[in-house]
Structures are given as structure tokens and as C-alpha cells.
Amino acid sequence: xxxxxxxxxxxxxxxxxxxxxxxxxxxxxxxxxxxxxxxxxxxxxxxxxxxxxxxxxxxxxxxxxxxxxxxxxxxxxxxxxxxxxxxxxxxxxxxxxxxxxxxxxxxxxxxxxxxxxxxxxxxxxxxxxxxxxxxxxxxxxxxxxxxxxxxxxxxxxxxxxxxxxxxxxxxxxxxxxxxxxxxxxxxxxxxxxxxxxxxxxxxxxxxxxxxxxxxxxxxxxxxxxxxxxxxxxxxxxxxxxxxxxxxxxxxxxxxxx
Amino acid sequence: xxxxxxxxxxxxxxxxxxxxxxxxxxxxxxxxxxxxxxxxxxxxxxxxxxxxxxxxxxxxxxxxxxxxxxxxxxxxxxxxxxxxxxxxxxxxxxxxxxxxxxxxxxxxxxxxxxxxxxxxxxxxxxxxxxxxxxxxxxxxxxxxxxxxxxxxxxxxxxxxxxxxxxxxxxxxxxxxxxxxxxxxxxxxxxxxxxxxxxxxxxxxxxxxxxxxxxxxxxxxxxxxxxxxxxxxxxxxxxxxxxxxxxxx
Numbered sequence: 218x219x220x221x222x223x224x225x226x227x228x229x230x231x232x233x234x235x236x237x238x239x240x241x242x243x244x245x246x247x248x249x250x251x252x253x254x255x256x257x258x259x260x261x262x263x264x265x266x267x268x269x270x271x272x273x274x275x276x277x278x279x280x281x282x283x284x285x286x287x288x289x290x291x292x293x294x295x296x297x298x299x300x301x302x303x304x305x306x307x308x309x310x311x312x313x314x315x316x317x318x319x320x321x322x323x324x325x326x327x328x329x330x331x332x333x334x335x336x337x338x339x340x341x342x343x344x345x346x347x348x349x350x351x352x353x354x355x356x357x358x359x360x361x362x363x364x365x366x367x368x369x370x371x372x373x374x375x376x377x378x379x380x381x382x383x384x385x386x387x388x389x390x391x392x393x394x395x396x397x398x399x400x401x402x403x404x405x406x407x408x409x410x411x412x413x414x415x416x417x418x419x420x421x422x423x424x425x426x427x428x429x430x431x432x433x434x435x436x437x438x439x440x441x442x443x444x445x446x447x448x449x450x451x452x453x454x455x456x457x458x459x460x461x462x463x464x465x466x467x468x469x470x471x472x473x474x
Numbered sequence: 475x476x477x478x479x480x481x482x483x484x485x486x487x488x489x490x491x492x493x494x495x496x497x498x499x500x501x502x503x504x505x506x507x508x509x510x511x512x513x514x515x516x517x518x519x520x521x522x523x524x525x526x527x528x529x530x531x532x533x534x535x536x537x538x539x540x541x542x543x544x545x546x547x548x549x550x551x552x553x554x555x556x557x558x559x560x561x562x563x564x565x566x567x568x569x570x571x572x573x574x575x576x577x578x579x580x581x582x583x584x585x586x587x588x589x590x591x592x593x594x595x596x597x598x599x600x601x602x603x604x605x606x607x608x609x610x611x612x613x614x615x616x617x618x619x620x621x622x623x624x625x626x627x628x629x630x631x632x633x634x635x636x637x638x639x640x641x642x643x644x645x646x647x648x649x650x651x652x653x654x655x656x657x658x659x660x661x662x663x664x665x666x667x668x669x670x671x672x673x674x675x676x677x678x679x680x681x682x683x684x685x686x687x688x689x690x691x692x693x694x695x696x697x698x699x700x701x702x703x704x705x706x707x708x709x710x711x712x713x714x715x716x717x718x719x720x721x722x
Contacts, residue, residue, distance in 0.1 A: 336564075343524050344562035347555070347634075348576050348624075349548045355579075 232431075239431050242353045243361050252359040260359045264325045265367030271320045272371045273378050279312055280304055280379025281386045288391050298397035302405035304383040309410040310417075313376035315462050318421035321364075321371065322454040326429040329360055330450030333433025334443040342434070352434065361426040368422030369415045376414060409473045417465050421458050428454040475500055476632065476664070481520055481530035483513070490516050492688030493530070500631075503658055503665045505679030505696075507672070507710065512685050514668040515559070515636050521666065522554045522634055523547040534632075555625030555663075556634040559641075561617040563609040569596070569620050570605035576628040595623040598660070599653050615646035619653065626657055633657065635667035639674045651677045672711055676700065684710065 287303045333356055336342050342352050380402070387393040429450040436446035476498040483491040490513040498504050508514045519525040520532055523539045531540045534550055542550065563572050574592045577583050583591070589605075596602045599619040609617060618638065625633060638654060639647035651674050658665045658678075669675050675682055676696045684692040684699070684707060692699060692707050702708055709716060 339565075340558045340560060340562040341564055343519070344556070344558055344564070346524055346544075346548070347522055347551055348579075349552045350576075350579060351544060351548060 235435070236427060236431050239353070239357070239434070240427060242351075243357055243427070246351065246353045246358045247362065250354055250358075252354075252362055256355075256359040257363055260363030261367055263328075264321070264360070264363050265371060268321055268324055268367075268371055269374065271324055272317050272375045275316050275320050276308070276313065276375030276378040277382040279316055279375075280308060280381070280383040283307060283312070283379070284383035284386050285391070288387065288393065297391075297393045298401045299405075300387055300391075300393055301380070301383055301398040301402035305380050305402045305406040306410050308376045308379040308383075309406060309414045311414075311462070311466070313379060314372045314414045314417035314421060315458065317372045317375045317418065318368070318425065318458045319455055321368065321422075322425045322429075322458060323451055325364065326425050326450045326454045327447045329426070329429035330433040330436070331443055331447045333430060334436030334446040337434060337436045338438055338440075338442060357426075357430040357434075360430060361423065364422040364426040365419060366422075368425075369418040372414060372418035376411075412473060413466075413469045416469060417462065420461065420465065424457050424461060425454050428457060475533075475535060476521055476666070477531075477533040478517075478521070479531045479533065481517070481527045481532065483516060483520065483525065483528050490688060491520075491527070494685070494688070494690055495530075496683055496690055496693065498664060498666060500664055501662060503678060503680045504667070504683060505675040505681070506666065506668045506683045506685055507670060507675050507699075508685035509710070510670055513688060514670075514685055517685060518556075518634055518636055518666065518668045522551060522556055552628075553631045554634060555628070555630035555632070557618065557621045557625050557636065557638055559637040561609075561614075561621035563612075563617055563620055563624070565609055567609075568605065569601070569607050569609070569612070572609065572620060573605075573624045573627050575624065580628075591627055592623075595627040596620070598626065598657065599623045600649075615642050615649060618642070618646075618650055622650075622653060622657065626661060626663075629661065630663065632664045632666070635665070635669075635678075637669055637671075638667060638678075639669065639671050647671065647674060648677075650674075654678045672700075672713075686710075 283304045284300055287300045288297065291297055291299050345352050345355055384395070384398065387398050388395040432446040432450035432453070436442045478494050478496050481491050481494040482489065494517060506514050506517060516525060520527055523542070527540060531538050534553065537550060539547060539550055564575070567575070570592050571578070573595050574588045577588045577591060592605065593602050596604065599622050601616060601619050601623065609620070612620060635654060638650050642650065654665065654667065655678055657663070667678055679696055682694060682696055682699045683690050686706055692702065692704065694702070699707060700711055702711065
């Protein structure tokens, strides 16, 4: 048991160290060469455009559920018009960035890890290296940059749809006064909430790309290796996002107070 | 010139290379033979810096690659072209994009010049006209030929072949062997192939190194290897199992 725990800790710190080295390599790569425009646009299309349906459904239904739940509580104390404000603040600062990141981690993180992992087991990564091309320059940097750029946009889309869906549900299904609901929302949602959400989205984008690329590049041999790398990419990215979100909330709310 | 000095490599507790030393002169055509799982491909990957030795050194044209980092190794690798066992073509790119990969990334040639060089390289392996095909549309033999075209497209000085005929039928194997001979003669490159196919080794090699139990066991011409009376070499060349290995 002690040996197992020791090995786990050793592996965990080893992975953390390798992840840090990958981050350094990505930074150096971005400083040294600009990723090709074609690669970057393709990755932004794949990560951003192709994720829109998932993100839109998540944002809209989260907004609606939150609206319904908040309304039930606020209605008891005759504060119906505070519903949209609660939805808005929650969506902007917490639920929008976190749920978008979790959905993107599932869709994009898995795809990146599986693609790079398959390239690793079929010796395509070795082929890249023999063709005098650093895998980080060719594979990781464009994906990293694309994820960083599209995550705030996807999050903004999710937040807008969440608030809009909540507004529609509140006004037409729950019978909340639309003007009062909207006015209270504007009064209680600050620029700070939106900025916090965007900063978080940007950071979560980086986490998804680094974890997925790291798992793909360090994939074990065979189909099982690719499967494990894909699963670990999604699980590790999701857990890292949830833990990071807590610390970011503490840090950013103090910083932007 | 390629020089391996006392290369040692272990994976876990298993020591695969136990002190491999040899020199390959410019323009030589060398074949490394040995049993499957004996470390031939591992040795080849050390030459191009895909793996670094635990101990020992690899010198390429007077440069020791052992202490180099990945970015420094990229510069050394510009001298190399490598044909992988499974060809290792990039799935998401067309044949033309695969063959012109290095030229496109280097950005020193115009698209027309790159297209011309790609066609020339594909013509050399008998596949001109397949530029727009995807790797998934090609047979095993064609994939290896495209892999070879990719390896020679940027005119490297040293060509490495990892099991070039493995998994191919005898006719396709002969085609690959003939192509390797043609490329070596036409481009005047140093060639290092790893194989356990003795027919192929005899055709493409002017010198054969036999890797046995982690060390270079024999270093002879193909004629000498085929006539060797040494029991280990004789058994391998003629495909005769050691009695110890057949005690089921």
C-alpha cells in the first residue's frame, strides 16, 4: 500500500514536471515561430465552430434550469424579478466558463489526445522529428493558440444563450415581469463578472490544450494506450478546471474588487 | 560519417544494447541484421537521435549528438531521411503534402518548385500521378514507396530504412529493394537499413553488421556473411533455430 502510494505520488509529480516542461516548450515555440495561419484557422474551426452546438445546448439549458430553480425560491419571498440577475451573475462568472470548459474538454480534449496519441503509436511523431520538425511547433502550438482564442468566444456564446433562454423562460413560462427582470439583471451584473468569466475561459482553454496534448504525446503503445490517453485527457483536464476555478474565483474577485 | 561508440540502452531492467560500436563511412550501404526484438530498430533510432543512449555516444559528421537537446538534434536530422517500418505517413495530408512536407515548412522553394520536386521524387519511386491520393487509399507497398519519396524529397545525405520489406509480398519486397538500390546510386547517399530479411540484406547491402545479444557480433561483406561457418551467423542466415529455442 505504501509502495503504491509512493509510486502514485512519484508519477503525479513526474507528470506535473513534464507538463511544466511542455508549457515552457510551447512558450518557446510561440516566441520562436508563428504557427502557420492555415493550421491555426483549421484548429479554430475544429475547436470553435464545431463545438458550438454542444456549448449552445449546455449554456441554454443551464440558464433555463437555473432560472426555474431560482424562481421557485425567489417567488416565495416575492422577489421574482431578481431571478435573471442570479442567472446572469452565475452564468458570467462561474457556470458559463466552467461548463463550457468541461464540454470542450470532453469534445476537443478527447479528440486532440486521440489524434496525437494515434500519431505517436503509428510513429508519425517520430517521422515528424526525423523531418526536422519539432512536434510542439507543428502539433501543439497551433492547438494551444486556437484553444486560447476560441474559449472566451465560446464562453461568451454560452453565457448569452443561457441568459437569453432564462429570460424567455422567465417571461413566457414562469410569468415574471420581463422589464423588471431585465432591469434587475442589468443592475446587478457588473463588468467585473464578465471579465472574470473571460479570464477563466482563457485559462481553461490553456489547460484543455496542454493536458490533451501532453496525454497524446505521452501515450502508451497500442490501441489501449490511445484509449487510456484519451480518457485521462478528459478526466485530468476536467478535474484541473474544477480545482483551478476555485482558486481563480478567490484570486480574481479579490483582484478586481 | 556515422560513428557509434559503446552505445548502451536499457528499458526498465532489460538491457537491449550492451555496448554497440561501429563506423559507417560516407556513401556506404550498410545493413544491420539480427533477430526480431534484438534492438535493431532501437539502434537505428539512436543514429537519428530519436532515442538517446544511456551511455555511449553517436557522432554524425564530427558532432556528438548525445548531449544535444531536441532543437539542436533537429539541425542534425536535416542530414537524415528515414523510411519507417509502417511508412508513418501523415494520415491527414495528401501524398503530395507528405512528400513535400519538409520543403513546404522550410519555405525556401516556390509552390511550383515544390510540386516539381514532389513529382520528381514520386517518379523515382514509380508513383508519379498519386499526388492527390490520401495515405488510406494506398496499399502497403505504395505507402512504403511514398515514405521513401518523402525521405528523399529534400535530398538528405544519409538514408535510414527500418525494416523496409517487412509485411510485403516477395514481389513488393523486390520492388522496394530495387528502389533502395536505385536511390543510393542516383543520389549518392549513405544508406543504413535494418532488416531480418536476408534476401533483402544481400541485395541492398555492401556491408552487413549483425547485432546479436546487444552487441555487433559480425561485420562483414554479404558474401562473407553467407559463407560464414560461425554457428550464430550460419543459423541466422539460413533460418535454423537454436535447439535450445525449440524445446517446447
